[in-house]
């Protein structure tokens with residue numbers, strides 16, 4: 001397996017805007033996160049809202065700057081390069097967002113929205129060549145060329161996401177960071193979009209960092225999964241391990257909240273207690289200890305580190 005992306009102990013702190021009179025507060029949005037993504041696979045990053053998964057995606061593609069740690073893309077550390085050096089990596093790394101409507105300019109025709117990146121990156125390319133690329137990719141994404149002259153508002157949410165996906169492909173990327181790409185869609189449309197992403201992945205040898213709060217979506221598309229809680233990864237494993245033999249109490253709790261389709265698989269049920277603690281003031285030791293039914297004394301004092309418990313399974317929990 002060839003490693004495409006290696007995220008190593010990445011940290012990001014945001015100042016919290018509070019009253020001028022109040023003491024300044026900070027949020028450790030991403031608190032030492034490490035994972036790798038192999039070429040051609042889908043790595044699902046899952047967790048409740050505010051756990052730092054979107055921030056992690058943005059740190060990877062340089063939308064926000066890393067405070068500490070490394071983001072190695074094909075062996076090159078992107079965490080500390082200049083804006084100018086970043087230019088090289090803009091093409092191979094693309095994003096898909098939850099709401100393509102927000103990122104599709106309302107006054108531009110679909111054709112022009114898709115041609116724009118080509119115009120920027122290939123100024124000498126002829127208009128007819130650009131059009132034929134746009135037609136090809138829209139077609140692959142299930143949008144007929146008959147729609148080229150239309151505007152974004154003339155499409156349904158699912159069609160707009162197809163257009164957003166087509167646009168993400170236009171510069172022949174290798175890594176696509178998809179942040180909640182189906183969360184705004186009806187369940188029936190969700191699986192169409194996920195299947196489209198799988199087909200495109202095979203055809204164009206794409207690698208996905210797939211961010212979602214929804215475990216069933218992550219199960220549908222991922223090869224490996226990272227579970228995040230309050231800025232830290234608590235479990236990283238193959239999809240099979242996460243869904244059949246979850247180890248971390250938080251992973252088990254997340255799984256307990258989704259229906260189990262196979263009655264033969266008996267999963268331990270863990271019900272989450274309490275609310276997510278404030279990210280600006282996370283609990284000491286294991287950040288999950290305030291909600292963990294299995295918490296021990298040590299959990300309040302010592303931060304558990306991610307450690308290997310099986311061939312493709314890492315867990316950060318004092319139980320192991």
Ligand code: SF4
Nearest residue numbers: 286289292299317318
């Ligand atoms: Fe629960 Fe302790 Fe494991 Fe944290 S380290 S998940 S509190 S058992």
Ligand code: MG
Nearest residue numbers: 049050053054
């Ligand atoms: Mg988010």
